[in-house]
Amino acid sequence: QVQLQESGPRLVKPSQTLSLSCTVSGGSISSNNYYWNWIRQHPGKGLEWIGYIYYTGSTYYNPSLKSRVTISVDTSKNQFSLKLSSVTAADTAIYFCAREPNVAGAGFFDYWGQGTLVTVSS
């Protein structure tokens, strides 16, 4: 059974960089069958897709966040990571990592982490 677990600082100061990691267990992040995604949920609101990475390092980001987002992968640790720069209070959210099957027409997420709340505050 695949499991994803987010980790990282829960409190970030305004203007700094938010950094999170997602550790994948029960499966290899180097599989060519999946993309690895970040999604967030602002308090009391809906979900927002941030972007994905393939094990080769190929990435694709939501245009609304593209200028501030970097997603990277470390296949030796079976992890992928999110960096979001120049954060403001509007970036306070629950951050989820999720797996997306690499099949034609797929863009849905079949496994998710439980999410981690990151608060931006001084």
Add this chain to the structure above:
Amino acid sequence: EIVLTQSPGTLSLSPGERATLSCRASQSASSTYLAWYQHKPGQAPRLLIYDASNRATGIPDRFSGSGSGTDFTLTISRLEPEDFAVYYCQQYGSSPWTFGQGTKVEIK
């Protein structure tokens, strides 16, 4: 960007009743590129339906999805106690992928 509007915002029902949740897209991206998720507080969201009507692995057959184009429906035929949660739709026919704001199914 495609905006998904879910209705109602909250659905108050009793166990054993039928739940019908709606998801409407602001434009048609691809006829059936829509998924539904169940989310309970503190838990990982769970994929229920993909491609508008295909149940994900291990999902009970009381969950069904239908629709195409801009109008989609998730139906729970008979609510079980564990089904009370928030449900989200998501489109993946047009980038960026987007989600609806959710429908909360609560116990009446």
